[in-house]
Amino acid sequence: MRDLFREGLKLGESLAKLPWEAARRLGGDSETVRHAANLGERLGTLPFRAASALLGPGAAGAQPGAEARAPGGTGTGAGPATPPKRVVVLGAGYAGLSSFLELQEHLPRGYEVVLVNGDKYHWFTTELHTYVAGEAPDAVRVPLSRVVARPGRLVVDRVSHINAEAKRVELASGDVLAYDYLVFALGSDPEYFGLPGVAEHSLVAGNWQAATHLRNRISAMLEHHGVDDPLHVVVAGGGLTGVEVAGELADEYGARVRLTLVEAGPDIMAGFAPELVRTAREVLEGKSIAIRAGNPIARVDEKLITYKDGDKMAFDVLVWAGGVRGSGTLAESGLALTPRGRAKVDSCLRAVGHHEVYVVGDSASFLDPGTGRELPPTAQAAVQMGRAAGLNLIHRLKGRAEVPFVPNIKGAFASLGRKQGVGQMGDEQFTGVPALLIKNLIESHHAWETGGGVMPLVGRLLRGPQRYLRGTAQQRPAFRPAARRTAPAARAEVRHQ
Ligand SMILES: Cc1cc2nc3c(=O)[nH]c(=O)nc-3n(C[C@H](O)[C@H](O)[C@H](O)COP(=O)(O)OP(=O)(O)OC[C@H]3O[C@@H](n4cnc5c(N)ncnc54)[C@H](O)[C@@H]3O)c2cc1C
Known part of the structure; x- marks a missing residue:
């Protein structure tokens, strides 16, 4: 008889998922998803009830609380006697949302999962360069209401402080969230390497607020500049972010901006095959972007960059894409951090010394077992980490062994x-x-x-x-290094000696 109940339970679980999954996949709004979850909940209990009616309620005695429960529902049986334990996920970027979705779908009874994000959208951060160059915001974000459903809950607020000892998160509104388990995924802050003046005189594109600021600054300044007097935008950092920002601005604004891409290392796009770097250079220079590699920035004053070799260059807008560090909210958290402000995590993505905290995405310092080096901060790594941490936490809550994370960077x-x-x-x-x-x-x-x-x-x-x-805005003739100092393009550039 117990087998019959077990089978009923299994069938019920599958049935319970169907409407919820369908509504989620078809892009229903949060209300539709909630209704679907409720419908699933009712459907899910049918086989169990049928078995009870046929065999008598006592037959289920060996299965305490064994009623099926829709992944988005709360269960119709007697709920847990104690308040649910709480899993808090901080950040709805690539890492946090990936964790949250696993948790929301598989969370066992007796737990709730709360997603905290500073904004009500999931932004496609890897596409913020298009937003900086004028793309509509809705093209690069999805409302979180589309994806959050019970037992998940969304709190739109900024995280101001984390206390890992007390297991509490303080929010900008003054609210405090206690947690039993925490997934930290608040992304990154810019790394300025202590270079004087860079933080004060540059803008970044790494998150939507900063990108909005940069976008507004460029368009406001362009009101006073035209093709005869182009706005000089210097993008510092020749990695993915810098290259994508420079390429996008060139295509959007053409001859109205003069672009310089600065890289401290010997060449742009470190880690890419030399042939691809050559191609990238040709394409970017074909868009009149001047590439300046191998001479790091030493300091920045208002509208003036000084390079390590003493060379100086004036600019109108400086975009800093020179590197990232862990989120500043980790600083006073009590978690063990690397010099770049990332939280040290073990092979299962748990914070060293605080195994109830998982850290994923740009803020995690995870040693890749394949290379022995820290996994570089990318969206791909963030998604994989987020999913792995979510699944590990579910394993743990269900009393199963956690699985070490093995990145698969494609x-x-x-x-x-x-x-x-x-x-x-x-x-x-x-x-x-x-x-x-x-x-x-x-x-x-x-x-x-x-x-x-x-x-x-x-x-x-x-x-x-x-x-x-x-298409692309009309370009000036392709960039030629020798012609760099001819008017009007040389207007902003000043030599030291
Ligand atoms: C222009 C650009 C282009 C890029 N291109 C690529 C690319 O082509 N390929 C690639 O792999 N990577 C790329 N990256 C890097 C990639 O976007 C990051 O590695 C990735 O976003 C990290 O994911 P994450 O989840 O750790 O952080 P994020 O995606 O940054 O998410 C962090 C989340 O936390 C929220 N948050 C932050 N602080 C707080 C707070 N205090 N309170 C509440 N909420 C907060 C944010 O609003 C956000 O929702 C690019 C980055 C940029 C900026």
Whole structure:
């Protein structure tokens, strides 16, 4: 008889998931998802009830609280006698949302999961460069209400302080959230390497608030600049972020901006194959972007960069894409941090010394067992970490063993404006439109996986071709190093000696 109950329970669990999953996948709003969860909850208990009616309630005695429960529902049986234990996920970026979705779907009875984010949207941070260059905000974000459903709960507030000893999170509103388990995924802050003046005189594109500020600053300043007097935008940092920002600004504003891409290392796009770096250089220089590598910035004063060799360069806007560190909210948390402010985590992504805290994404210092080095901060790594931490926590809550995280970094792709890109996946290299297409597919897949539903997926798939067809603003003649100091482009540049 117990077998019959067990089978009923299994069938009930499968039935319970169906409406919820369908509503989530089809992009229903939070209300629809909630209704679907409730319907699933009722459906899910049917086989169990049928077994009870046939065999008598006593037959289920060996299965305390054994009623099926929809993943988005609260269960219709007697709820837990004690208040639910709380899992708090901080941050709804790539890492946090990936964790949250696993938890929301598989959380065992007796737990609730709360997602805290400073904003009511999940932003596609990897596409913020397009937003900086004028893209509509809705093209690069999805409302969290689309993906949060019971037992999940969303709190829109800023995290101001974390106390790992007391297991409390303080919010900007003054509210305090106690937790039993915490997933920390608040992304990163810019790393200025202590260079004088950089923090004060530069802007960044690493999060939506900063990107909004940068976007507004550029468009406000462009009101006073034109093709005869282009705005000099210096992008400092030749990694993915810097290259994508520079390429996008060039395509959007053409001759109205003069772009310089500065890289402290010997060349841009460290880690990419030399042939791809060469292609990227050709494409960017073809957009009149001056690339200046191998001479690090030593200090920044108002509108003036001083390089390590003493050279000076005037600028109108400085975009800092020189590196990131762990979120500043970790600083006083009591967690063990690296010099770059990232929380040290073990092989299962738990904070060293605080195993009830999981740290994922840009704020985690995870030693990749494959390379022995810290896993670089990327969206791909963030999603994988987030999912792994969510699943590990579920294993733990269900009394199962946790599984060490093994990253599976498949490749890297960068857009070089709207019409070209470069990328590598395993031994394969991609350039031009195929690279852009693959990048677009990766982003679309992410939209689907985060549960935004069909509309964001379709929007994402169409976005690449739309961007391509939108074309590019008219460029100045391709950049020639020798011509760099001719008027008017040389207007802002000053030599030290
Ligand atoms: C322009 C640009 C292009 C990029 N291109 C690529 C690329 O092509 N490929 C790639 O792999 N990576 C790329 N990256 C890097 C990638 O975006 C990051 O590695 C990734 O976003 C890290 O994910 P995360 O979840 O750790 O943090 P995020 O995605 O930054 O998420 C952090 C979340 O926490 C929230 N938050 C932060 N602080 C608080 C607070 N105090 N209170 C409440 N909420 C808070 C934020 O609003 C956000 O929702 C790019 C980055 C930029 C800026």
